[in-house]
Amino acid sequence: MTMSACPACDAAPYAQEIAGRKSADGDIILSLPGIHCAGCIGTVERSLKATKGVQDARVNLSRKRVTITAKGMQADPLIDVLAQAGYEAHALDAPMLSTVDADAKGRMLLIRLGVAGFAMMNVMLFSVAVWSGAALATQQMFHWLSALIAVPALFFSAQVFFQNAWVALRVGRLNMDVPISLAIILAAGLSVYETSIGGEAVYFDAALSLTFFLLIGRYLDHRTRIAARSAAQELSALASPNALRLNGDIHETVPLTELQVGDLIRVLVGMRVPVDGEITNGTSDTDRSFLTGESLPVRVQQGSVIAAGEVNLTGPFTLKVSQVGEDTTLARMARLVENAEGARNKYTALADRAAQIYAPAVHLLALITFLGWLFLSSDVGLALNIAISVLIITCPCALGLAVPAVMTTATGRLFRRGLLVKNGTALERLAEVDAVVFDKTGTLTEGHAKINTDAMDAVSLSVLAALARASHHPVSRAIAAALPASILPAELTDVTEHSGKGIAAKWKGQTIRLGRDDWVGATSSPAIRIGDTLAVPLTFSETLRDGAADAVKRLQERGIPVYIFSGDTEDAVAGLARKLGVMQARARMQPNDKLNEIKAMSDTGAKVLMIGDGLNDTAALAQAYASISPASALDASRAASDIVLLGRSLAEIPNAIATAKSARKRVIENFSIAAGYNFIAVPVAILGYASPLAAAIAMSASSITVLLNALRVR
Amino acid sequence: MNVLIILVPVSLILACLGLAGFLWTLRHRQYEDLDGDAWRILVEDDHIDKDD
Numbered sequence: 001m002t003m004s005a006c007p008a009c010d011a012a013p014y015a016q017e018i019a020g021r022k023s024a025d026g027d028i029i030l031s032l033p034g035i036h037c038a039g040c041i042g043t044v045e046r047s048l049k050a051t052k053g054v055q056d057a058r059v060n061l062s063r064k065r066v067t068i069t070a071k072g073m074q075a076d077p078l079i080d081v082l083a084q085a086g087y088e089a090h091a092l093d094a095p096m097l098s099t100v101d102a103d104a105k106g107r108m109l110l111i112r113l114g115v116a117g118f119a120m121m122n123v124m125l126f127s128v129a130v131w132s133g134a135a136l137a138t139q140q141m142f143h144w145l146s147a148l149i150a151v152p153a154l155f156f157s158a159q160v161f162f163q164n165a166w167v168a169l170r171v172g173r174l175n176m177d178v179p180i181s182l183a184i185i186l187a188a189g190l191s192v193y194e195t196s197i198g199g200e201a202v203y204f205d206a207a208l209s210l211t212f213f214l215l216i217g218r219y220l221d222h223r224t225r226i227a228a229r230s231a232a233q234e235l236s237a238l239a240s241p242n243a244l245r246l247n248g249d250i251h252e253t254v255p256l257t258e259l260q261v262g263d264l265i266r267v268l269v270g271m272r273v274p275v276d277g278e279i280t281n282g283t284s285d286t287d288r289s290f291l292t293g294e295s296l297p298v299r300v301q302q303g304s305v306i307a308a309g310e311v312n313l314t315g316p317f318t319l320k321v322s323q324v325g326e327d328t329t330l331a332r333m334a335r336l337v338e339n340a341e342g343a344r345n346k347y348t349a350l351a352d353r354a355a356q357i358y359a360p361a362v363h364l365l366a367l368i369t370f371l372g373w374l375f376l377s378s379d380v381g382l383a384l385n386i387a388i389s390v391l392i393i394t395c396p397c398a399l400g401l402a403v404p405a406v407m408t409t410a411t412g413r414l415f416r417r418g419l420l421v422k423n424g425t426a427l428e429r430l431a432e433v434d435a436v437v438f439d440k441t442g443t444l445t446e447g448h449a450k451i452n453t454d455a456m457d458a459v460s461l462s463v464l465a466a467l468a469r470a471s472h473h474p475v476s477r478a479i480a481a482a483l484p485a486s487i488l489p490a491e492l493t494d495v496t497e498h499s500g501k502g503i504a505a506k507w508k509g510q511t512i513r514l515g516r517d518d519w520v521g522a523t524s525s526p527a528i529r530i531g532d533t534l535a536v537p538l539t540f541s542e543t544l545r546d547g548a549a550d551a552v553k554r555l556q557e558r559g560i561p562v563y564i565f566s567g568d569t570e571d572a573v574a575g576l577a578r579k580l581g582v583m584q585a586r587a588r589m590q591p592n593d594k595l596n597e598i599k600a601m602s603d604t605g606a607k608v609l610m611i612g613d614g615l616n617d618t619a620a621l622a623q624a625y626a627s628i629s630p631a632s633a634l635d636a637s638r639a640a641s642d643i644v645l646l647g648r649s650l651a652e653i654p655n656a657i658a659t660a661k662s663a664r665k666r667v668i669e670n671f672s673i674a675a676g677y678n679f680i681a682v683p684v685a686i687l688g689y690a691s692p693l694a695a696a697i698a699m700s701a702s703s704i705t706v707l708l709n710a711l712r713v714r
Numbered sequence: 715m716n717v718l719i720i721l722v723p724v725s726l727i728l729a730c731l732g733l734a735g736f737l738w739t740l741r742h743r744q745y746e747d748l749d750g751d752a753w754r755i756l757v758e759d760d761h762i763d764k765d766d
Contacts, residue, residue: 038753061750110740118733125725138718145722 028068028075030082030089031631033418033646035064040087047085048078064415064646090631090646106222112157113215119153120208124696127205131693143195143202150204151188158184158211160218176355176400179362183395184211186388201385206392206695213397213703220404224411224424231618231640232338235330243274246318256325263321273310275321276328279303282317283499285475286310297475309615314473315499333591333619337640340595340622349425350667351403358399366391369686386688392695393685394678398702402670405710410663413713418647419628419656426642428667429626430660432607436555436653437598437620439612440566440573443630444580444650445542451482452539460536462490463507464528467514470495471503475526476514482540502526542576545630547651552580554654565594567616594620611653613637628653662714670706677702 035044041059044066048057056069066089068078075091082089126142134142161184164177187207194201245254246264256274259265264280267273273286285297288310297313300306306319308328325331370387374380411421421427438444453461466489468480492505492512502515510531513520520527522535529535552562564585566573577585589597594612598620601608610617610624613633618640621627627641630648638644643656681698684690739745 038756041750041753042757059750060747061753062747107740110745111737114733114736114740118729118736122726122729141718 028070028073028078028091029065030068030075030079030091031065031420031646032059032082032087032089033064033631034088035059035061043085044082044087047081051078051081054078088648106219109160109215109219109222112160113212113219115153116157116208116212116215119149119157120205120212122149123205123208127202127692127696130202140195140198143191143204146202146204147192147195150208151192154184154188154207154211157215161211161214174356174359174363176351176359179359179391180210180214180395180400182363183207183391187392190385190388201389201692203389203392203692203695206692206699209696209699209703210392210395210397213699214400216707217401217404220401220408221424224404224407224421231622231636232334232341233639235334235337235615235618235636244268259321259324261321261324265319265321266316267306267312267319268316269312269314271312273306273308273312273319275308275319276306276323277319277321278305280318280320282315284315284317285313285473287313297478333615336592336595336619337622337636340619341640349403350428350664351399354399354402354671362391362394365394365682365686372686373688382688386685386690389688389690389695390682390685393681393690393698395699397699398670398674398677398706401703401706401710402674403667405707406663406666406670406713409666409710409713410659414643414652414656414659417652417655418645418649419652420644420646421642422644423642426626427660427663429607429642430609430657431664433560433609433626433657435561435563435601435606436609436611437563437565437601437624438552438582439594439610439614439617440564440568440576441542442613442632443611443617444545444548444564444576446545450541450543451479452541453484456536458487459490460528460530461487463492463512463530464514464538465489466492466507467495467503467505467512467528470505471497471514473497473503476503479514479526479538542572544576544579545648545650547649549580551650551653552582554651555657556581558654558657560657565589565597565612565620567591567614591616591619595623598623609657610641611650628656659713666710666713670709673705673709674702 032040032044035041041061044059045057048054048066048068051070053073054068054070057066059066070078079089079091123146126146130139130142158181161177161180164175165181168175168178184207187203187210191202191204191207193199241256242253243256243259244266245252245259246266251266259275265274265277269284279300279302281302283299283301286300286306287297288307300317305322307330308323309330323329326335366387369390370383373383373386377383407424407427410427414421456464461483465480465483465487468476468483469489470492471477490507492507495503495505497503498515498519501519502513504511504513504515506512507530512528512530514528515526517524517527517537520529520535522529522537524537527535527537555562561584562580562582564573564577564580564582566585566587567589568587570587573585573587577583586593586597594617598608598610602623602625607625610621610627611629612621612627613630615634615636617629618634618636621629621637621640626643628643628645629637629641630645631638633641633644645652677698681690681694684694744751
């Protein structure tokens with residue numbers, strides 16, 4: 001972690017980039033989970049190219065995304081264009097979507113792989129001739145030709161391993177690349193020496209096939225790693241860098257760092273509140289979904305306490321600063337997330353754990369062989385020769401492929417089902433999960449609530465629709481959005497907005513009102529009243545996300561306990577929990593509560609999978625053993641989670657766990673296969689019977705077995 | 715055995731051509747969208763720009 005004491009300072013350059021969600025060269029990249037055929041490619045590209053301002057659009061079907069060249073355009077209008085064409089699109093963070101094939105490192109690995117493959121095939125050709133009986137001058141010539149191809153090819157292709165090994169050795173540690181580099185260098189060196197004295201033990205083909213297969217593993221491994229951005233930085237980027245300070249009657253824009261506790265600042269409509277404080281003047285509605293997960297705006301007035309990060313929706317107000325800098329709610333949350341992320345980075349991948357045991361063991365074995373033969377035969381040359389052959393045979397060729405091959409198959413399979421795995425170790429952790437925690441709003445339910453239309457007749461519904469659409473107040477807009485689109489709005493006259501109360505209008509001579517309970521005369525807000533009839537309070541109900549019930553049921557059938565942690569009210573949470581058959585549901589949880597509860601569960605040994613979307617889930621997502629967020633989630637939450645659910649349905653989550661378990665099983669099988677080959681080949685090598693032919697066959701056969709086994713992931 | 719003097723260089727040159735071809739396809743980003751490129755053959759009215 002290279003974060004300084006002030007996360008906002010690090011995040012400042014990111015803020016711009018996050019706002020536009022653009023790639024380095026200014027292209028907009030959108031994820032299209034639903035595309036699958038030539039027709040889709042055509043429709044998406046045509047509808048985008050027909051949009052004003054779009055210069056070019058190119059669909060990538062394998063990665064289910066479209067790259068759009070549109071100077072000065074934002075992603076949102078383009079998402080609308082695609083929605084009208086019938087395709088669901090999400091703007092995801094550009095680094096997360098960056099074309100892995102196009103990046104320089106991946107391309108370089110492929111070039112090295114190509115060169116190694118070319119050299120391997122040619123050298124094998126010569127080796128086959130030698131094995132099948134070429135002798136004397138011909139054998140000698142073939143060996144020299146092999147050397148001519150193999151040495152430069154190895155020098156170029158195996159550099160990746162040499163560099164990594166050198167980095168590890170310099171700080172006095174061993175990694176998998178140390179035995180690999182040693183085996184390649186020793187095999188090539190010994191072979192050149194043998195060739196120069198006209199000997200038989202020439203290992204060029206083994207050294208090249210080793211490099212070739214290991215490069216495959218390295219490339220696959222590279223592809224499963226997606227550049228991850230720190231969720232803490234995403235959170236900090238939400239803080240506005242400036243504030244509007246009131247100095248007497250003068251408004252001055254000052255950087256956040258200059259604000260002091262007790263200062264008065266003005267927060268205009270649409271601004272994100274920069275610091276914590278208390279309202280001294282003005283009324284408004286704020287969006288505090290990041291704290292509570294509640295999607296409806298909250299009414300605020302003089303005396304209300306406001307947290308940094310809330311968005312002012314309807315009216316300007318003056319705020320007396322109570323917390324600045326590191327003490328604001330947002331900064332505290334960013335710190336929580338940062339700590340949680342740091343803890344997760346300590347997870348050691350299976351392959352690394354295997355390497356920690358394997359690398360020293362291999363070196364020790366070669367050393368013992370050398371000393372043993374030296375003691376028995378007193379011939380340094382012979383002892384060295386056999387020790388090197390042990391190193392070549394034990395070289396972790398299959399081991400280097402065991403994990404990346406399986407992970408590539410598994411992540412590819414999950415991607416086709418709409419799950420984007422962001423992290424190489426995510427599947428390993430997902431396989432061990434034994435408890436699942438869901439957030440409610442936006443995760444188990446669709447983000448937007450629907451209005452209960454049962455209590456109203458068609459006429460009042462059409463009046464309501466007309467009223468709600470006439471107003472720009474956030475609550476009205478929420479109501480308008482929550483009504484079925486099929487309702488035709490009634491004809492209204494004299495529409496007047498009453499600030500802080502609601503909206504009134506005339507309809508067929510009757511006065512109608514939509515607004516707060518005390519103003520309309522109802523028992524709860526918001527409510528509608530038509531003429532002198534009884535006021536009807538509007539109740540929102542949330543629609544379950546596709547597959548939510550199915551996912552919960554299947555998780556429970558597998559004996560995995562399911563929890564709901566929500567920031568919403570008891571009633572709303574209990575209703576949903578009953579509907580889904582979840583026993584443990586907790587309501588009114590602050591972001592801290594979610595984090596602490598997950599920490600407490602982890603302390604008792606549970607491995608928790610957290611699934612959430614809001615800013616209030618971010619810390620919990622980072623803290624949990626594994627985490628998933630829907631594509632509709634906020635940037636910070638997506639950054640904090642291991643897997644992003646690109647499709648709408650939650651039903652894939654139990655499948656993802658099953659795939660992760662299957663992948664883990666395959667990884668362990670692959671380790672056993674690799675160990676099995678060694679178990680047979682090592683005694684042969686130690687006894688001095690290993691021929692170059694045996695080494696090449698053992699190496700290729702074990703690598704291919706491991707690759708084939710990886711394809712069995714379900 | 716004299717035939718080797720011709721055959722060995724021939725096999726090496728052919729392999730070099732293969733390698734050069736692979737590097738060329740790599741440089742022209744032909745591995746970026748394998749599924750999409752297969753489907754694109756069927757898209758009729760699409761004037762795919764050839765300049766990249």
